[in-house]
Amino acid sequence: MWVYEKKLQYPVRVSKCDPLMAKFLMEQYGGADGELAAALRYLNQRYSIPDKVIGLLTDIGTEEFAHLEMIATMIYKLTKDATPDQLRAAGLGDHYAAHDNALFYQNASGVPWTASYIQAKGDPIADLYEDIAAEEKARATYQWLIDLTDDVDLQDSLKFLREREIVHSLRFREAVEILKEKRDEKIYY
Amino acid sequence: MKDDQVRYYAPYIGPFDPCPPIRIKSYNVPPQLFIPFQPPNLQQFQPADALRLGTLWPALYSPYSSKQSRIEEGDNDAEATG
Numbered sequence: 010m011w012v013y014e015k016k017l018q019y020p021v022r023v024s025k026c027d028p029l030m031a032k033f034l035m036e037q038y039g040g041a042d043g044e045l046a047a048a049l050r051y052l053n054q055r056y057s058i059p060d061k062v063i064g065l066l067t068d069i070g071t072e073e074f075a076h077l078e079m080i081a082t083m084i085y086k087l088t089k090d091a092t093p094d095q096l097r098a099a100g101l102g103d104h105y106a107a108h109d110n111a112l113f114y115q116n117a118s119g120v121p122w123t124a125s126y127i128q129a130k131g132d133p134i135a136d137l138y139e140d141i142a143a144e145e146k147a148r149a150t151y152q153w154l155i156d157l158t159d160d161v162d163l164q165d166s167l168k169f170l171r172e173r174e175i176v177h178s179l180r181f182r183e184a185v186e187i188l189k190e191k192r193d194e195k196i197y198y
Numbered sequence: 199m200k201d202d203q204v205r206y207y208a209p210y211i212g213p214f215d216p217c218p219p220i221r222i223k224s225y226n227v228p229p230q231l232f233i234p235f236q237p238p239n240l241q242q243f244q245p246a247d248a249l250r251l252g253t254l255w256p257a258l259y260s261p262y263s264s265k266q267s268r269i270e271e272g273d274n275d276a277e278a279t280g
Contacts, residue, residue: 151262169251173252175230182233
């Protein structure tokens with residue numbers, strides 16, 4: 010069960026009218042290394058992982074949904090006032106044909122999200138290593154998105170999200186260390 | 199411009215490359231790579247700063263500036279130093 014707070018985790022301000030940037034941001038919305046994939050990956054893996062790290066997957070998976078909301082807000086702000094012609098000029102003509110100004114879970118190239126982006130191997134180390142890789146890939150995506158815009162306000166929110174990927178990566182690395190420890194083994198003697 | 203979280207390298211430049219070369223390239227090495235397990239009692243940011251920066255701990259803070267503003271990517275003529 011979740012408790013919803015009707016506010017964003019971090020403020021999102023977009024100062025430049027740039028619908029093309031909305032197209033690029035969709036990589037982090039419905040892309041392979043995006044926030045939707047992250048949230049669903051972690052919240053699903055937690056059922057078959059040692060009890061000690063379930064809470065970590067719950068917490069981080071929940072935060073990924075907060076990030077998803079921030080990305081959605083950015084895309085929405087950049088496209089809500091765009092005319093069909095402006096969307097076409099931004100390379101979003103095919104998006105408009107299928108979705109009008111609605112958001113949809115697809116990547117920057119228009120490929121719809123698929124569950125094959127994520128994995129639950131059942132092996133705790135394999136799953137946590139995938140999670141670490143996912144965080145580093147998302148961090149890299151944020152770097153390239155920051156490179157793609159000169160809107161300092163948008164960059165500010167993206168830098169916050171990039172920092173969170175760094176913290177999450179370290180927490181998953183620590184989870185691996187916790188599972189490597191032999192501390193509790195004697196209860197099975 | 200010295201940034202401890204950026205590494206530089208000089209890629210091979212071919213004699214017949216079609217485009218003007220980028221002589222120095224860079225990649226990012228953020229702090230979590232160097233902390234296997236976070237030790238207790240690390241120095242903390244003030245709460246207001248932590249909320250803005252995305253982390254409570256200076257040891258985990260990783261600023262990132264757009265490649266557009268870095269000499270090795272933005273200006274091919276710049277004398278880039280590693």
